[in-house]
Amino acid sequence: MEKLEVIVYSSTGCPYCEKVKAFLKEHGIDFEERNASIHKEYFDQLKERKIFGTPATLINGKLVLGFQEKKFNKLLGLAETTPASVTPPTLAEAPEETADNIFQPVNQRVLDEVYDFVTIGGGPAGASAAVYAARGKLKTLVIDKAPKAGTLAITHKIANYPGVREEVTGLELLTRMQAQAKDFGAEFVRSTVLSVNFSDEIKKIEIAEGTIQAKSVFIAVGAKAPSSKIKGEEEFTGRGVSYCSTCDAAFYQDQVVAVVGDNDEAIHEAETLAKYCKEVKLLIPTEQLKGDADLSSLEANPKVEIFRRHRVREILGTDSVEKIVILTDKKEEQVWAVDGIFLYLGGMKPGTDFLNGAVMRDEEGYVVVDEYLRTNIDGVFAGGDARRTPIKQAVISAADGAIAALSAEQHVNKRTKLRPQYS
Numbered sequence: 550m551e552k553l554e555v556i557v558y559s560s561t562g563c564p565y566c567e568k569v570k571a572f573l574k575e576h577g578i579d580f581e582e583r584n585a586s587i588h589k590e591y592f593d594q595l596k597e598r599k600i601f602g603t604p605a606t607l608i609n610g611k612l613v614l615g616f617q618e619k620k621f622n623k624l625l626g627l628a629e630t631t632p633a634s635v636t637p638p639t640l641a642e643a644p645e646e647t648a649d650n651i652f653q654p655v656n657q658r659v660l661d662e663v664y665d666f667v668t669i670g671g672g673p674a675g676a677s678a679a680v681y682a683a684r685g686k687l688k689t690l691v692i693d694k695a696p697k698a699g700t701l702a703i704t705h706k707i708a709n710y711p712g713v714r715e716e717v718t719g720l721e722l723l724t725r726m727q728a729q730a731k732d733f734g735a736e737f738v739r740s741t742v743l744s745v746n747f748s749d750e751i752k753k754i755e756i757a758e759g760t761i762q763a764k765s766v767f768i769a770v771g772a773k774a775p776s777s778k779i780k781g782e783e784e785f786t787g788r789g790v791s792y793c794s795t796c797d798a799a800f801y802q803d804q805v806v807a808v809v810g811d812n813d814e815a816i817h818e819a820e821t822l823a824k825y826c827k828e829v830k831l832l833i834p835t836e837q838l839k840g841d842a843d844l845s846s847l848e849a850n851p852k853v854e855i856f857r858r859h860r861v862r863e864i865l866g867t868d869s870v871e872k873i874v875i876l877t878d879k880k881e882e883q884v885w886a887v888d889g890i891f892l893y894l895g896g897m898k899p900g901t902d903f904l905n906g907a908v909m910r911d912e913e914g915y916v917v918v919d920e921y922l923r924t925n926i927d928g929v930f931a932g933g934d935a936r937r938t939p940i941k942q943a944v945i946s947a948a949d950g951a952i953a954a955l956s957a958e959q960h961v962n963k964r965t966k967l968r969p970q971y972s
Contacts (some may be wrong), residue, residue, distance in 0.1 A: 614787030674933025677731035677950030781864030789870025810893030
């Protein structure tokens with residue numbers, strides 16, 4: 550077999566860099582890491598190749614931008630699924646739990662069991678629910694198709710979660726929740742839910758491996774961005790198109806960038822980029838910002854220009870981004886010269902399509918629930934980003950998980966009221 554030379558260009562705080570490194574370690578692939586945040590020579594090496602983002606991985610000289618699992622499998626000669634020879638690290642090797650050893654494959658025992666409580670989704674709502682349910686002596690199962698790809702898991706920094714004083718990545722915070730639930734006896738499996746049948750007392754959840762049975766179910770699937778991309782976005786990802794200022798802002802020192810979005814994340818990222826860039830153009834596709842986003846700090850920043858009701862139609866360039874085609878508020882098409890574009894587009898949609906008509910949903914797909922997070926079907930609950938909340942925050946999703954688990958405990962044990970957990 551050809552000897553592999555693998556070089557990973559990374560940056561401090563980059564969640565996708567961590568995903569690349571975790572993937573390589575999981576498959577026993579040796580690699581050299583070159584942190585472009587710490588060593589200017591590595592930063593310059595990327596710029597010389599017209600690469601303006603991390604992670605950038607060279608496999609025997611062939612470039613992979615971002616985390617592209619299929620491309621990694623092909624270039625590394627790996628099977629599409631994780632090889633059987635790869636086993637999770639032991640506790641002696643890994644003192645802290647990781648998503649890779651918390652989540653296990655589905656086996657026949659799981660399919661034969663009738664669980665008291667099954668949560669579909671292992672994010673902050675599902676993980677919090679699992680803590681409360683397992684601690685409340687419910688036989689608990691968490692199903693997640695991609696434990697490291699949810700909204701919280703790919704958040705690069707959390708500094709406002711109550712009780713967690715240090716800054717942590719979203720994946721670190723989420724893994725702590727999942728490990729705590731596992732300590733109380735919850736099980737975690739990686740699988741995709743294909744459909745559900747809630748018509749009987751024992752609910753049925755269809756997955757690729759078979760049927761999961763449950764006395765109560767919590768829908769905690771979160772939300773996902775629409776699949777449509779801007780023309781040129783995919784072509785120039787890592788070559789001027791970015792989604793993370795922490796990862797890539799330094800590449801645009803004294804240059805001109807566009808930031809596109811109508812939410813608090815877009816505003817925060819524009820503030821960060823203004824510390825590096827000569828000019829930041831904030832394009833807000835709509836008239837109104839989402840949630841509690843506040844533009845006041847940017848309006849006072851001389852480096853930032855704000856354009857409401859401006860949309861990006863196309864991203865243009867040769868080796869890297871050079872121009873963007875804009876549809877203005879006057880419905881005029883303009884071409885602007887920029888060195889890079891950072892995308893934080895809204896339009897998050899709850900990932901509830903698999904439910905079909907099993908429970909009541911609103912016109913946007915959010916599951917309709919009452920104050921106890923009960924759906925219109927007895928024994929089925931929903932929370933986190935699967936329901937319509939005033940604002941999307943991890944702590945709100947975690948609170949939903951607690952309420953749903955306590956409501957499920959009441960249902961399973963046929964209690965007249967909810968029983969809180971005080972100690």
